[in-house]
Amino acid sequence: MSLQENGREIILDPITTFEPASKETILNSTTIQQPGEWTEYEKIAFRIVFVFALFLSGPTSPHWYENLVNYNWSHLHWQMLYAFTAEIGSPKIVNISTESGKWGLASYANIAVLLLISAVIGGIWSYFDRGKKEYRNLYYWIRVLVRYQVGFSLVAWGFRKLIPMQMIWPPTNLLNTALINMQEQKLYWQSVGIVPNYESFLGLAEVLAGGFLLFRKTTALGGALTLVVLGNVAIANHVYDGSVHIPSFTYAVLGAIILWYDFPYIWKLLVKEEDVTPVHYYPVLDKNWQKYGRLGLKTIGLGIFVGLGFYLHASGDLKYRLPEAVALEGAPGYYHVSEFKLNNKILPYSPSDSVRWQDVVFEKWATMTFKVNRPEKIDQSNGPAFDNVKGGVKPDIERGWESAGLAGPHFFYYKIDPEKQILYMQNKNPEYKHEKQVLHYEKVGDKRLILSGTNEFSDSIRVVLDRVEKEYPVTTKRGGVTVTE
Amino acid sequence: MSYSDTSLSAPWSNTEKIAFRFFFIFFILLVVPLDWKFYRDLFSINWLNLHFYDLLNLTRYSPQFFAEETLPKFGIGSFANWGIVIIIAAIGTAVWSFVDKSKTEYTTLYYWLRVALRYRLALGIIAYGFIKLFPLQLPFPSLSNLHTNYGDFFAWKIYYHTHAIAPKYVSFLGAVEIFAGLLILNRKTTTFGAGLIAGFTGNVLAANFAYQIGEQVYGALLVLMAVFLLAYDGPRLFRLLFLEKRTIANKFIPDFSEKWLSSLRLGLKVAAFTFVILFGYQSYAGYKGQNYLIPKTPGLAGSYGYYNVREFKLNNQIIPYSLTDKNRWQNVIFEKWSTLSVKVARPIKLDMTNGEGVHEDDLDRNFELAGVGGRHYFYYHADTLAHTLSLQNKNLNHRNEKLLLTYSFPTDSTLLLAGINENRDSIHVVLDKVNKKYMMLEGRRKPVKL
Numbered sequence: 048m049s050l051q052e053n054g055r056e057i058i059l060d061p062i063t064t065f066e067p068a069s070k071e072t073i074l075n076s077t078t079i080q081q082p083g084e085w086t087e088y089e090k091i092a093f094r095i096v097f098v099f100a101l102f103l104s105g106p107t108s109p110h111w112y113e114n115l116v117n118y119n120w121s122h123l124h125w126q127m128l129y130a131f132t133a134e135i136g137s138p139k140i141v142n143i144s145t146e147s148g149k150w151g152l153a154s155y156a157n158i159a160v161l162l163l164i165s166a167v168i169g170g171i172w173s174y175f176d177r178g179k180k181e182y183r184n185l186y187y188w189i190r191v192l193v194r195y196q197v198g199f200s201l202v203a204w205g206f207r208k209l210i211p212m213q214m215i216w217p218p219t220n221l222l223n224t225a226l227i228n229m230q231e232q233k234l235y236w237q238s239v240g241i242v243p244n245y246e247s248f249l250g251l252a253e254v255l256a257g258g259f260l261l262f263r264k265t266t267a268l269g270g271a272l273t274l275v276v277l278g279n280v281a282i283a284n285h286v287y288d289g290s291v292h293i294p295s296f297t298y299a300v301l302g303a304i305i306l307w308y309d310f311p312y313i314w315k316l317l318v319k320e321e322d323v324t325p326v327h328y329y330p331v332l333d334k335n336w337q338k339y340g341r342l343g344l345k346t347i348g349l350g351i352f353v354g355l356g357f358y359l360h361a362s363g364d365l366k367y368r369l370p371e372a373v374a375l376e377g378a379p380g381y382y383h384v385s386e387f388k389l390n391n392k393i394l395p396y397s398p399s400d401s402v403r404w405q406d407v408v409f410e411k412w413a414t415m416t417f418k419v420n421r422p423e424k425i426d427q428s429n430g431p432a433f434d435n436v437k438g439g440v441k442p443d444i445e446r447g448w449e450s451a452g453l454a455g456p457h458f459f460y461y462k463i464d465p466e467k468q469i470l471y472m473q474n475k476n477p478e479y480k481h482e483k484q485v486l487h488y489e490k491v492g493d494k495r496l497i498l499s500g501t502n503e504f505s506d507s508i509r510v511v512l513d514r515v516e517k518e519y520p521v522t523t524k525r526g527g528v529t530v531t532e
Numbered sequence: 533m534s535y536s537d538t539s540l541s542a543p544w545s546n547t548e549k550i551a552f553r554f555f556f557i558f559f560i561l562l563v564v565p566l567d568w569k570f571y572r573d574l575f576s577i578n579w580l581n582l583h584f585y586d587l588l589n590l591t592r593y594s595p596q597f598f599a600e601e602t603l604p605k606f607g608i609g610s611f612a613n614w615g616i617v618i619i620i621a622a623i624g625t626a627v628w629s630f631v632d633k634s635k636t637e638y639t640t641l642y643y644w645l646r647v648a649l650r651y652r653l654a655l656g657i658i659a660y661g662f663i664k665l666f667p668l669q670l671p672f673p674s675l676s677n678l679h680t681n682y683g684d685f686f687a688w689k690i691y692y693h694t695h696a697i698a699p700k701y702v703s704f705l706g707a708v709e710i711f712a713g714l715l716i717l718n719r720k721t722t723t724f725g726a727g728l729i730a731g732f733t734g735n736v737l738a739a740n741f742a743y744q745i746g747e748q749v750y751g752a753l754l755v756l757m758a759v760f761l762l763a764y765d766g767p768r769l770f771r772l773l774f775l776e777k778r779t780i781a782n783k784f785i786p787d788f789s790e791k792w793l794s795s796l797r798l799g800l801k802v803a804a805f806t807f808v809i810l811f812g813y814q815s816y817a818g819y820k821g822q823n824y825l826i827p828k829t830p831g832l833a834g835s836y837g838y839y840n841v842r843e844f845k846l847n848n849q850i851i852p853y854s855l856t857d858k859n860r861w862q863n864v865i866f867e868k869w870s871t872l873s874v875k876v877a878r879p880i881k882l883d884m885t886n887g888e889g890v891h892e893d894d895l896d897r898n899f900e901l902a903g904v905g906g907r908h909y910f911y912y913h914a915d916t917l918a919h920t921l922s923l924q925n926k927n928l929n930h931r932n933e934k935l936l937l938t939y940s941f942p943t944d945s946t947l948l949l950a951g952i953n954e955n956r957d958s959i960h961v962v963l964d965k966v967n968k969k970y971m972m973l974e975g976r977r978k979p980v981k982l
Contacts, residue, residue: 222683245742519683531905
């Protein structure tokens with residue numbers, strides 16, 4: 048239905064205007080100023096939450112300044128977006144080195160201490176600022192800070208999934224490794240890596256949650272999305288020992304703080320079913336420098352953290368977690384070890400042999416894996432690809448994602464000398480860097496590869512590898528594979 | 533039915549009326565059990581020996597103009613029944629619009645449609661919540677599945693197992709669903725519940741498409757109902773939060789002062805809560821008892837574990853270890869239940885189903901082999917007096933494979949099997965139980981060497 052008002056047609060929603068709308072209602076737009084004082088309780092709560100939010104979102108972490116000073120600006124990388132947004136707050140004051148301090152309840156100690164300090168500062172502030180009637184102006188600005196910090200961080204996190212690069216397509220060695228040999232966290236991440244479209248969908252959810260926070264009118268929606276999406280991520284990180292529960296939890300808390308502002312209105316409107324006239328405080332920015340300053344800052348912020356961020360992700364290396372160097376030409380695939388000679392003596396295949404290879408894989412990049420019955424210390428890290436000291440991506444051999452959290456395959460990085468047909472191999476596991484092999488390669492026909500030379504124990508080996516063409520149900524459309532070996 | 537505020541009778545626009553008529557018919561056809569098969573299922577339930585799965589089936593109702601089995605599992609074809617509903621709704625809308633020209637609004641009917649959708653959606657989502665709260669739908673991966681290569685699973689099974697290794701997380705997800713369902717049973721919190729479901733089930737729906745799980749039609753119905761319920765308060769929230777303007781609350785307060793109406797209301801509420809409690813109890817019982825997806829006969833005493841096949845004789849000839857020999861077993865797993873799985877380099881025609889459903893016979897409980905290759909799965913019957921195992925391949929494509937073996941335990945960790953295999957050849961197998969630590973079970977909190 049519609050009303051005529053001053054000759055202008057005003058469309059009214061049939062559902063929201065069952066009550067005859069008065070002229071005042073229709074003309075009522077955003078109220079700029081709200082009279083009235085805050086209660087004592089509101090003021091004290093605000094002061095504490097203000098300081099707490101400043102700790103979590105403001106430039107309070109020394110680490111952030113280190114990044115700022117040390118950053119290698121000549122190599123602009125999307126990692127910069129995290130360094131300057133996500134790592135801005137939450138200074139580390141306590142660090143508990145027990146198991147619970149990393150994985151359990153005690154890992155929240157730092158946040159608890161920050162809250163405690165906020166309470167103390169809030170208390171002192173309350174004592175000295177007794178005359179103050181309300182903090183609408185400060186409330187506005189702390190919300191601006193939190194909205195942009197969380198918004199930019201989530202958008203950056205989201206981009207890395209929207210353009211599927213955070214969770215990777217499964218490497219061939221992983222396809223040939225049993226579930227029980229994988230860390231739970233590895234399984235969790237990999238389950239997203241096998242469905243890039245879904246990874247993009249999850250990224251979109253984060254980009255939207257963050258993006259909504261960047262605009263005043265969609266802030267409440269952004270806050271609600273941040274609370275549920277990041278709350279779920281925090282819980283999943285606990286369950287799978289994913290190790291990033293603290294930042295996720297922090298964002299969920301900040302999402303709740305954002306939503307808190309609008310929630311009383313929403314509750315009143317929907318649950319109590321009472322009409323609501325929203326009252327918002329917005330600072331008056333009417334001087335030219337204020338107007339242009341706001342516009343300029345907003346444009347620069349969005350330009351860098353959304354526009355440039357998207358460009359850097361889209362043009363970046365999708366496989367930054369994996370070595371950049373490409374594989375030996377024609378080699379990628381899964382191989383049976385048809386013959387294995389150690390010091391000129393044939394070793395028959397046995398699952399219990401600690402030297403004789405089985406299940407050899409050449410990846411599409413410069414990684415070769417084989418299995419032997421010889422335990423290795425497991426790299427329990429997340430296999431980070433970034434150099435947090437120098438900035439940028441680590442050198443190939445240190446990109447540990449593929450080998451971290453996986454038992455069974457032994458991972459070797461290799462360099463190729465195509466003239467002499469030699470592979471110089473080095474164990475990728477940080478604990479076994481000293482293990483090196485020098486192997487001559489010879490291709491026989493299309494599928495056979497013969498490696499000979501010295502292994503990591505300086506013994507002479509000769510290995511005959513035969514490539515097996517395999518189809519993997521997990522990377523095939525359901526029904527695409529009906530028979531497996 | 534009357535309502536408190538006469539201003540609610542403000543006329544709707546033509547577009548609104550036509551859209552409403554369409555959605556009304558569309559949803560009523562999908563939601564109200566008009567299909568006779570529902571009553572066939574309802575009356576074939578044995579209430580004295582109730583299984584939660586019978587109730588779950590009822591909550592999953594949707595009309596079947598085409599039987600589900602005859603439709604394509606994936607893609608647009610799987611929505612064929614919706615196509616029929618849309619056609620009927622379109623014709624119905626045209627007729628209704630022609631016949632009912634004088635009607636200016638459908639405020640009351642809209643209310644009743646939302647009542648129907650709220651109850652339908654709540655029961656559907658709470659049922660799914662309970663079978664996650666008590667992890668029935670996603671049992672922990674079997675030892676055989678754990679010893680299967682990542683590449684040998686279909687994506688949907690990876691999705692299942694990734695959740696199944698974290699039962700607490702599954703319980704949490706179930707609790708969220710139950711909470712959201714209770715929110716929409718309460719009229720005033722409907723929007724919060726519908727918002728949660730739209731996000732939660734929307735995500736599950738996206739996963740259904742991505743992992744080709746096969747529940748996309750039902751998932752889409754749940755999401756659609758949630759979105760339709762959200763549409764009621766949506767414009768209000770838009771006006772309050774986006775336009776930041778004075779917003780009028782819902783004025784439609786149903787008046788149940790007529791006796792038959794209040795009785796109907798009470799009856800519906802009691803029925804809904806009885807169902808929730810009954811379903812909750814049944815799924816708890818299902819959780820405490822034997823999981824319906826797993827065979828119920830216990831495995832051979834002392835046999836549970838992973839075994840290396842140290843020696844394998846075929847017709848009295850030793851075959852050495854081999855990853856390529858079609859006859860030579862590589863390793864064997866005895867489950868806690870009467871399933872034995874063998875790794876051998878012989879092709880498997882995969883079980884393409886989801887392994888879902890209640891099967892009385894252990895042989896037919898195929899969840900452990902549905903959507904996964906890598907190993908051959910046998911049901912066995914153990915005769916503990918004669919010390920024999922009679923094996924039959926569980927895979928419908930290989931059911932003709934039958935083996936008859938004698939067994940003995942020379943030591944605690946050694947198991948001897950001898951007899952005839954599926955090709956009537958004699959085999960003699962020496963199994964050594966392997967006691968190893970494994971990455972997944974050790975976790976990442978401490979240094980490990982594996």
